[in-house]
Amino acid sequence: MKIGFIGLGNMGMPMALNLARAGHEVRGFDVLAVPEAPLAQANSAADAARDADVVITMLPNGEILTSVAAEIIAAMQPGAVLCDCSTVDVDSARKVADQARDAGLGALDAPVSGGIAGAGGGTLTFMVGGDAESFATVSPLFDVMGQKAVHCGPSGAGQAAKICNNMILGVTMIATCEAFALADKLGLDRQKLFDVVSTSSGSSWSVNAYCPAPGVGPQSPADNGYKPGFASELMLKDLRLAQMAAESSDADTPMGELAAALYARFVEEEDGRGRDFSAMLPRFEQRHRKD
Numbered sequence: 001m002k003i004g005f006i007g008l009g010n011m012g013m014p015m016a017l018n019l020a021r022a023g024h025e026v027r028g029f030d031v032l033a034v035p036e037a038p039l040a041q042a043n044s045a046a047d048a049a050r051d052a053d054v055v056i057t058m059l060p061n062g063e064i065l066t067s068v069a070a071e072i073i074a075a076m077q078p079g080a081v082l083c084d085c086s087t088v089d090v091d092s093a094r095k096v097a098d099q100a101r102d103a104g105l106g107a108l109d110a111p112v113s114g115g116i117a118g119a120g121g122g123t124l125t126f127m128v129g130g131d132a133e134s135f136a137t138v139s140p141l142f143d144v145m146g147q148k149a150v151h152c153g154p155s156g157a158g159q160a161a162k163i164c165n166n167m168i169l170g171v172t173m174i175a176t177c178e179a180f181a182l183a184d185k186l187g188l189d190r191q192k193l194f195d196v197v198s199t200s201s202g203s204s205w206s207v208n209a210y211c212p213a214p215g216v217g218p219q220s221p222a223d224n225g226y227k228p229g230f231a232s233e234l235m236l237k238d239l240r241l242a243q244m245a246a247e248s249s250d251a252d253t254p255m256g257e258l259a260a261a262l263y264a265r266f267v268e269e270e271d272g273r274g275r276d277f278s279a280m281l282p283r284f285e286q287r288h289r290k291d
């Protein structure tokens, strides 16, 4: 397939390279100069999009997606599919999909889980919103870039699945970290807590697969000085998107709201920026009840 790939950052570049290695004809574009890579580069987003069967975008946020979409939708050939893999707000995803459809294009929102390691290794999970025909067209590309693609429903459903998942993740990580810090104060050994919780009703991915306590459970960023992994500021971004969606859909999400507030403090006022989101554990360790 001919693919235009716009946004060649930490995630986009390895995804684009995997597509090129699989034999697809990829033309990439980024506003920043990108490191030398075996990938054809276009001079503009419109140029990357012009002859493509599928245009993939991997951009920082909904505002940038909206402006890039305005430029590329006008340039794309009828019947081509615009597939946005960025994590953006549900409203922007739906608006961009509507504009693409009005121009005779297919449209998918297909945010990912799996991080930079998943992008490099071609093991991402895609959560996809949009029509079945576009999903079928892009599926072979999801197979190259990832290990699983779930068609979640109409436009916006992919972003909805992503922020609901990450809201659960943010809340369970905070609960896990505060429970380990409480166990410390109670003199309970961390390994013993893990042995109990990981096989009991308190188990979750945060405990079992990504334990925030160093030296306990499988290897995780906690064993590497809390180097991300999944950085706290990216968790904050997703929790804020969840709160925007909750506002616009009138959903009551008190735990998600509190998780967003705690990660905002951690990133903006404490030492959380650039650290893995599981570094909430050392944060709680240092705190007292009335802090």
Ligand code: NAD
Pocket: 006, 007, 008, 009, 010, 011, 012, 029, 030, 031, 032, 045, 058, 059, 060, 061, 064, 068, 085, 086, 087, 088, 112, 113, 114, 115, 116, 229, 230, 234, 237
């Ligand atoms: P990044 O900042 O490394 O990459 C974004 C790229 O978009 C940058 O290279 C930037 O120059 C480029 N860009 C910005 N404006 C542009 C424009 N107008 N035209 C063309 N290019 C433009 O970010 P990333 O880590 O690659 O993340 C990309 C998206 O994936 C984000 O929405 C993020 O939330 C999501 N995501 C990231 C991770 C992760 O672990 N990094 C995991 C899951 C999802």
